[in-house]
Amino acid sequence: MPPAVAIPLRARTAPKVPFLSLDTVWFQVAGTLCNLSCNHCFISCSPTHHAHEIMTRAEVRPYLDEAAVLGVKDFYFTGGEPFLNRELLEILEDTLRIGPATVLTNATLITKARADDLARLSAGSRYSLEARVSLDGLTPETNDPIRGEGSFDAALLGLRELARAGFHPIITATQTWNDAEDGRLREQFHGFLTDLGLGRPRLKILPLFRIGREAERTHGYAPAERLTEEHMRGFDPWNLQCSTSRMVTSRGVYVCPILIDTPVARMGATLRDTMRPFPLAHGPCHTCWATGASCRN
């Protein structure tokens, strides 16, 4: 398989996704900085990866204000690891005055005090605050080779703190297994989480995006894995999250959470700048189309 970088972009012939409505705004609130270095990470996050920087509360606020004017429905915070951002709680507090928020975390930095802080924020808002925790296996033996040594036990501690504080975290796993094993693994996940004390487990499986570190681990997209007008015929663009959401990072506003390392995916400096169609010229676009994937809950 050729490396991902060798694939020519075919933006000129790619179909465009219409921009339908700005419903969801994402924040790359921890940039590409993470305390883990998962080997399937599609944006190669690590403790030293500064492609996108941590966003301050002052940087986030104008986008929240703009989102409020534009009538945004909900907000998502990711990284990297959002809890590396020291202003995360204040940013969430600002957000929960406007609308519901979801934090995507690896849970390894969630202490008792942080879980209590989150519970306090949640109780103080009419809107839901969701915690979404990434896990890639039910034992250290299966999880840690992907997410790093010790990450399983650390995540479990964080998950228990979230459960104790009254959260019902959504567990996100990236599908690193075959479709044939899917049903069995989902059942196992549910059983495991129930045993852990998460009374009402919610599970979200995401497909692999073969870019970033994942492209090095396995392989990137083949040239044929690109969308054409033919793919879009009869396809409801509502099913692609890029028709209704945008991603804000320290470098500007991007079309979606997946493509923030793709320079042409930066659509502008403000949300309003980016409310236009986008050419679906990239390998991950094919994955979203084929799997129906959405980064939303």
Add this chain to the structure above:
Amino acid sequence: MIASGELTLNGPDLDGALAFLGGPYSNHLALRAVLEDARGRGAGRIFCLGDLGGFGPNPGKIIPLLEEFGVITIAGNYDMALAARMAECGCGYTHPSDNQFAQLSYDYTNRRTTDAERAWLGKLPTAIRFPRAGRRYLLCHGSPRRTNEFLWESASSDVFLARLARDAAADQVLCTHTGIHWQRALPDGPGFINVGAVGRPANDGRPAIWYAFLAPGDHVAEMIAVSYDHNALAREMEAEGLPAEFVETIRTGWWTTCLEILPAKERSRGKF
């Protein structure tokens, strides 16, 4: 999906007492109890916001009840799916286990829906508009823009709801689809009322079901809980071989299925 379009109503009685009910889901005993309650309170018109089938037993009992009480009905995603003979209900769940239970109900209902009923469902409007006491009312199933969009109380920002109302040229929006009732008067004017569902209880630990009632001239609804013979419905569901999980919900008032879709706050209030 079939789109029969909007129905516009006019008349002085629209300023009077009105009743609004959501998803009957084949729960004909609850539906009759609600309709009698609404009539007893003097509702001049009664509206049903769609999703006649699913969940409950013997779907054929719903349309005759709606006709008996002169209920003005709009199409939900379920009704559109049945009318179009689709293979699934289009409920919009994102989790496989939710979809599995949704499919069980849909297959049961689909098998028992006659051609005449499909034609009846196919003629339903997708939205209703009317003026009431100086406001432009819009009745829809999910949201003003998407029949199968969920508008949960804790997952819908004020600014988003205001935009939906503005884009739909409405001052007051009534919807259902989620199965849990709520209402909100937005700071800059428009109001949203999710009327809940008649077909199953509101995940609040009581078997009663809920609907929305507007007193003459009012824009703020009274949410009314109605008790009915839920044990009789449970027995009928068992006789029809419907899933034990559904029957438990009817008996206890707690949702047991399709929970994955609930936002954090709504989930926390339930038992499962």
